[in-house]
Amino acid sequence: MKTVMAFGSFDGVHPGHHFYLAEAGKRGDSLIVVVARDENIRKFKGKNPINPEHQRVQEVKAAGIADEVLLGNPADIFSIVKERKPDILALGYDQKPSDEEVLRNVSVPGYTPVIVRIKPFKPEMFKSSKLKKQQKHIPQQ
Template sequence: MKRVITFGTFDVFHIGHVNILKRARSLGTELIVGVSSDALNYSKKERYPIYCQEDRVEIISSLKFVDHVFIEESLELKLDYIKKYNADLLVMGNDWEGRFDWVKNECEVLYLPRTPSISTTEIIEIVRRAQ
């Protein structure tokens, strides 16, 4: 049994989110997903998500290839989450390349390529400009 863990905001859910979660799940027998809290998202991006954390957790929980979802409160707690869920592999998008190598003593780390030409930030900007 190989437990895979990944993290994200998953705001304005799109095909890039589906792709990375499906690829992460294909690397193990169980997929655990940490959804960034509203406060964590604000600290990272200086804006709150469009959808509240409860709605984002519900969206991710509804996916058939996701086994468990929890709220991520802090980037600095990655290792604690990895230990709590006994994760064997941390999967992140390659926009985080190298940022979580410090957990390699506890589990394997893999950075997957993002889906080209799509991002939540771009979608939000397109919608704002269209108003």
Template sequence: MALVYTAGTFDLLHIGHVRIIRAARGFGERLVVAVSTDELVAAYKGRKPVVPFDERLEMVRALRDVDAVVAQHDQDKFAAWERMRFNVWLVGDDWFGTPKYEEYRRRLEAVGVHCAFVPYTSGVSSTSRRHDAGASAS
């Protein structure tokens, strides 16, 4: 039975999030989704998400394709594998070719994990929606 793992912020839940989760589900029988904590998001994006962590966890948990939801306290995908021993790691192809994600891929493939980069839904992101909402409010 293949265990699939993906992770994200999942702030301002949108169609891009749904598509990546749907795609991930197609790679195995069980899907674990890691949701980044507010502190982690603040550390790498320089601001906290609009939707608080507990609410983002609950929203992702409610999606029918998701079997389990865990907190993501750091971005280290190999450390996540050490904890969960997933068979498939899935991420949007907007990360393809970046040094950090190529290193994750190299290390994960070395232990037999299938790494999949799926199409990113361009033009749709929580960051752009947040920016657009701020621009319309002014």
């Protein structure tokens, strides 16, 4: 049985996220989704998430695509990979770090996962950063 692990902030789940998770799930028999912690979003993106981590976890669960949804580790973003040892790591087309850096941080003797990059789904429409900018310009009623 092949296990796939996918990662993201999922701050406002949109069709691009659904596509990413569905494509990741096609790569194996079981899909684990790791939702970034609030503090890691602040650390890596330099801004606060719009929705708190517990809400983002619930939104990913509600999408009904993942077999398991977990919060990442605030101290070590790679620890969950080392603990669970999924066969495949499914990363988004624009996710950092690089494949090489991921492998450097998770590979141990007897374990080296396969990394796949999921192609974008209409990034001109559904990239989270673009959607957030558009929301700022919608008049409040």
